[in-house]
Amino acid sequence: MFVDSAIIEVRAGDGGDGCVSFRREKYVPKGGPDGGDGGDGGSVIAVGDPNVSTLMDFRHHRVWQAKRAEDGRGADQYGADSEDVLIPMPPGTLIYDAETGELIADLREGDRVVVAKGGRGGFGNDHFKSSTNQTPRQSTPGERGQVRTLRLELKLLADVGIIGMPNAGKSTLLAAVTRAMPKIADYPFTTLSPQLGIAELDPERRLVLADIPGLIEGAASGAGLGHEFLKHIERTRVLIHLLDIQPSDESRPADNYLVVRRELELYSPALAEKREIIAVNKIDLIPDESELQARIADLRRELRLGGNEPLFPISAASRKYVRPLLEACWKAVKA
Known part of the structure; x- marks a missing residue:
C-alpha cells in the first residue's frame, strides 16, 4: 500500500528543573549553594531515510514523544539530558505545520531537521550566587518542550x-x-x-x-x-x-x-x-x-x-x- 500523506503529533521533552541546595558537610557550617541545573529535553528530529518509501507507518504511529530531562541535584550535579527521538521519513517528504500551514522542511536524503525543539533545563541556585547574594534560594523550572501537529506530504523523487x-x-x-x-x-x-x-x-x-x-x-x-x-x-x-x-x-x-x-x-x-x-x-x-x-x-x-x-x-x-x-x-x- 502506498501512503503519501499523514498527520502526526510531535512532542519534545521538557527540560529538567534547577535545584535549590546548599553544601552541608562536617566542619563546613556555612557551605555555599550547590544546586545543579536541569538537563535539556530531547528534541524530535525528522531524518531523510532512503530505506523508507512511504508514509504508511505514520497511519499507525501518530504520536512521537521525547522524554523529559532529569532535574538538577545537590553537590553541583547537573541533570542528564534526554535523548532525541529520530523519525525516519522518505526523501521527498514535505513537512508542514498543520496549524499555520508553514512549510518546515522539504526533506532530502540524509537531512536531519528538528521539528520539535526540546526544552532547556532550568538553573539551579548555584547559578544565582553573587558577591551580594551568597545564599540564593531561587531556581528556575525547565522549559516546556515544543509540541506540534505536523502534516506530511510525500512527493516522489524521480528523474x-x-x-x-x-x-x-x-x-x-x-x-x-x-x-x-x-x-x-x-x-x-x-x-x-x-x-x-x-x-x-x-x-x-x-x-x-x-x-x-x-x-x-x-x-x-x-x-x-x-x-x-x-x-x-x-x-x-x-x-x-x-x-x-x-x-x-x-x-x-x-x-x-x-x-x-x-x-x-x-x-x-x-x-x-x-x-x-x-x-x-x-x-x-x-x-x-x-x-x-x-x-x-x-x-x-x-x-x-x-x-x-x-x-x-x-x-x-x-x-x-x-x-x-x-x-x-x-x-x-x-x-
Whole structure:
C-alpha cells in the first residue's frame, strides 16, 4: 500500500528543573549553594531515510514523544539530558505545520531537521550566587518542550515520470526497463499508486523512473485521484508521454495526448512546461510495417511535430526499441 500523506503529533521533552541546595558537610557550617541545573529535553528530529518509501507507518504511529530531562541535584550535579527521538521519513517528504500551514522542511536524503525543539533545563541556585547574594534560594523550572501537529506530504523523487491515459502500457514499460514489479493487466487503472524503478543503462548510468497512474479528463480538478497523481509528477525532470497506438476503446491517440496535456496545463503551467518525450506503445499490435509507418506519420502530423522533434515507436511488452527511448531520457535529464 502506498501512503503519501499523514498527520502526526510531535512532542519534545521538557527540560529538567534547577535545584535549590546548599553544601552541608562536617566542619563546613556555612557551605555555599550547590544546586545543579536541569538537563535539556530531547528534541524530535525528522531524518531523510532512503530505506523508507512511504508514509504508511505514520497511519499507525501518530504520536512521537521525547522524554523529559532529569532535574538538577545537590553537590553541583547537573541533570542528564534526554535523548532525541529520530523519525525516519522518505526523501521527498514535505513537512508542514498543520496549524499555520508553514512549510518546515522539504526533506532530502540524509537531512536531519528538528521539528520539535526540546526544552532547556532550568538553573539551579548555584547559578544565582553573587558577591551580594551568597545564599540564593531561587531556581528556575525547565522549559516546556515544543509540541506540534505536523502534516506530511510525500512527493516522489524521480528523474523520469511516465504519464499517459489508463491502459497505455506505463506499468509494462516500467517493468521492461527496471526491476520493479507493478501490477499489470489489460484494463484501465491497474496501477492505483505510483511505482518507482531504476533503469540501468550501464554500470555508471542509472535513471529513476516513476509510473504515474493513468490520468483522465478532469484530473486537474480532482476527478478520480487526479490531485493525488499529478503532484507526484512535479518533481520529475523529464516526462515520457506514453500513447497507445491502438486504444481498446477505439479513441484516437492524438486526442488522448491532448487530454493529458490539458490536465497538466490546468493543474500547473510550470508542470506543462517540463521536457516531454513522446513514445508510441504497442506497435507489435500492427504487424504490417507500411500500415505502422502510416499511422506514425499521421500521428506526427496531428500532433504538429516538427522534423527534428522525436517520436519513439516502441513495444514495451517485447522491449522492442526501448533502448533508444532510455538514451533520449538520459540526455534530457543531463541537459
